[in-house]
Amino acid sequence: MTVYHSTLPPNSAGNQMNDGEFYRLAEVWTIAIPLIAYSYYFASKIPKGIPRLLALFPVLFIFLLLPLNLRSFHLCGPTAFFLSWLGNFKLLLFAFDLGPLFSSPLPSFLHFAATLCLPIKISSHKSEIRRNGNPIVLCLKVLLLAIVVRLYDYRNRMDPAIVSVLYFLHLYFGIEIVLAVCSLPGKAIFGAPFEPQFDEPYLSTSLQDFWSRRWNLMVPSILRPAVYDPTRIITSRAFGRRWAQFLGMVATFVVSGLMHELIFYYFTRAPPTWEVTCFFVLHGFCMAAEVAAKAAVAGLWNIHPMVSGPISLVFLMATARWLMLPQLIRNGVVDKAIGEYYAMAHFLKGKFI
Known part of the structure; x- marks a missing residue:
């Protein structure tokens, strides 16, 4: 790249x-x-x-x-x-x-x-305390995001693989911080604990763990009843429960890919290239295959999380670098985001310093 x-x-x-x-x-x-x-x-x-x-x-x-x-x-x-x-x-x-x-x-x-x-999604366990609700952890991630943005000044001297890692860190910290801040009005209105939008995705042990239980959890909580469940119910009579589950997963990722394509269009105002959709369709098939493989070898052979976790994260970053980042980079979205960070810092410096 x-x-x-x-x-x-x-x-x-x-x-x-x-x-x-x-x-x-x-x-x-x-x-x-x-x-x-x-x-x-x-x-x-x-x-x-x-x-x-x-x-x-x-x-x-x-x-x-x-x-x-x-x-x-x-x-x-x-x-x-x-x-x-x-x-x-x-x-x-x-x-x-x-x-x-x-x-x-x-x-x-x-x-x-x-x-x-x-x-926002109200937690079913009102006494539950999650890492994501810790303001100290959130402040730490704000600091790490600031460091990542500052490192962009030196990206022309860095190996492309390292620059890609900066982009992924920027994506993760940026989305989590924005969603956490935007959920604050809801917390004031409801006065109840919310489920976290993220659950430390870098600790994922598999693709299923990453997409279903750790990354941007508002999306699977909506796509599951809107896409996965109807697809599984409709297709189960014709193809059986196992194939219906497979088709439900793939359909969910197809819809997610199309919605990401729309979001990318809002960012770039450029005609879609369908790379983003391909990324999610690929992960839909891979996750469905992973679930099927787990079921086939259940109780016979298990990959240790210390092995499956890094493999999953490397696969995620490699495929994202191949199919997601190019569209953001060639349309200047990364530069736009960085410029807005500096504009915000300049504004705050002028107001308070």
Whole structure:
């Protein structure tokens, strides 16, 4: 993989994060809030199923369009993830009285809106304390992200493999920090412990462990009832339980790949190359094969986690470097993100120092 060398002026990428962009962000959410109110006060009164889905269709469509009003990496990305991805899938489930939005009786509007828009899931174990909820750990990850961003100044002198590792660290720390910060309003509203968005993915022992139990857990919690379960139930009669499970996993990764393709389009505004979709389809087949292999040798032979874990992480990074990073690099998304970090640091320095 060729390392991307920035051709942008020092602050040009950061100029996306300006007063006009924050004004557009306010416009986006000014449009989104009435749509959420419509879903709560009107669509919820319509019988579940196709009638309610049709009533929600305008909301689903507009949620897909709203992120197109934003250009900055750190404002467009979360908005697209919360509305176009999680929000739309939560509403699709809600149309059939499923998912986190549905309860009987319906919760307050504030609870409904927070559940719809924020990356939160109330923990079933209220006394549970997770590493991810530790503010000291979160502050440490903020510090590590700052170090990674600073190291980007020297990437032209680094081996491409090391630069790729910096990109992966940037991706992990950046997403986890943003999701943790964005979940704070939900914690204030609900006053209940939330399940973590991440559970130390670098400790994964397999692909199944990584994708199902450690990485960006809001996504599998939504895709499982929206894609995996329906696919498995529908195909089990024709293909049997084992093949239905396989098809459910692959279908889930296909949908995830398509949604990532959409998110990448919001970032780049470039025609899709389908590399990202291929990445997730590949991992869908590999994870399904891994699950089948585990079932076949259960009780006979087990790979020690100290071996399977590093193999899984190396496979993840190698395939991401092959199929995911190139699109972000050649379209300047990495430079845009770095520029916005420096613009933010410059702003804070001017205000407080």
